[in-house]
Amino acid sequence: MSHDAPPAEPAPTARWPVLAGLAVLGLAIVLFFPVGMVLRMLSVPLRTADWQTWVGTFNGIALLTLAALPVAALVAWALARRRRRTLGTTAAWRRSLAEVGTVYGTVPWVWVTMLPGSGAGVVPGRLSLVPLQDLVTMGTGGIIGNLLVFAALGALAPLRFAALRSVPRVLALAAGCSVLIEVTQYVLRLDRVSSVDDVLLNAAGAGLAALVSRPWWRSLPRAAGTGPRAAPAT
Incomplete structure (x- = not known):
């Protein structure tokens, strides 16, 4: 009997967690940001041919991200189609959509965090190391934005990487990535405040997103050594 064929899998349902997550994110955007305001924001880069407006402002990054959505969908489809024979339909779609x-x-959120302020290169780096001190000055938009920086990572990385199928591990990864961002902002003197509250919110957003997607990844195999060992075959 041949052992090369992939094991039989259930119907391809791995797409639905990702699609549901995108629907929830879209609903959140509609609820917190009026449609008219979003459309005006996205139209700003279209009024200028200045490339700095496209790559150096939040409006430009938002428009580029929206324009890249069909490309991202095409890449996911191509990856899933290529992997389908070796992984099976469900695993191929899960891995491709998660990646x-x-x-x-x-990437767009990290890009936004790296945008320099007006005093970049002149104003020395600033630190805020007292937890919860900056929350009162962030405003609703700043808090939501910080929660979303690694939300996609928290929701989808466990579907792709067995080692991340644990909320504490997702929190640790997001916190480490956030610390790297804050250190980079400080070292490059981007005229931004490197705040511990940013790290806390970034990690919290990833952890909450991991909890939302947990029903879909908790039944998947974990990395070796993270769960009970199976009884040896006799």
């Missing part, structure tokens, strides 16, 4: 979704949902 593309993590990159697509994280």
Whole structure:
């Protein structure tokens, strides 16, 4: 009997967690930001040919992210189609959507955190190391934005990487990535405040997103050594 064929899998349902997550994110955007305001924000880069407006402002990054959505969908489809024979339909779609979704949902937010302020290169780096001190000055938009920075990572990375199928591990990864961002802002003197509250919110957003997607990844195999060992075959 041949052992090369992939094991039989159930119907391809791995797409639905990702699609549900995107629907929830879209609903949150509609609830917190009026549609008219979003459309005006996205139209700003279209009024200028200045490339700095496209790559150096939140409006430009938002529009580029929206324009890249069809490309991201095409890449996910191509990856899933290529992997289907070796992994099976469900695993191929799960892995491909998780990879593309993590990159697509994280890179724009990290890009935004690296935007320099007006005093970049002149104003020395600033630190805020007292927890919860900056929350009162962030405002609703700042808090939501910080929660979303690694939300895609928290929701989708456990579907892709067995070692991340644990909320504490997701929290640790997001916190480490956030610390790296804050250190980079400080070292490059981007005229931004490197705050411990940013780290806390970034990690919390990833952890909450991991809890939302947990029903879909908790039944998947964990990394070796993270769960009970199976009884040896006799």
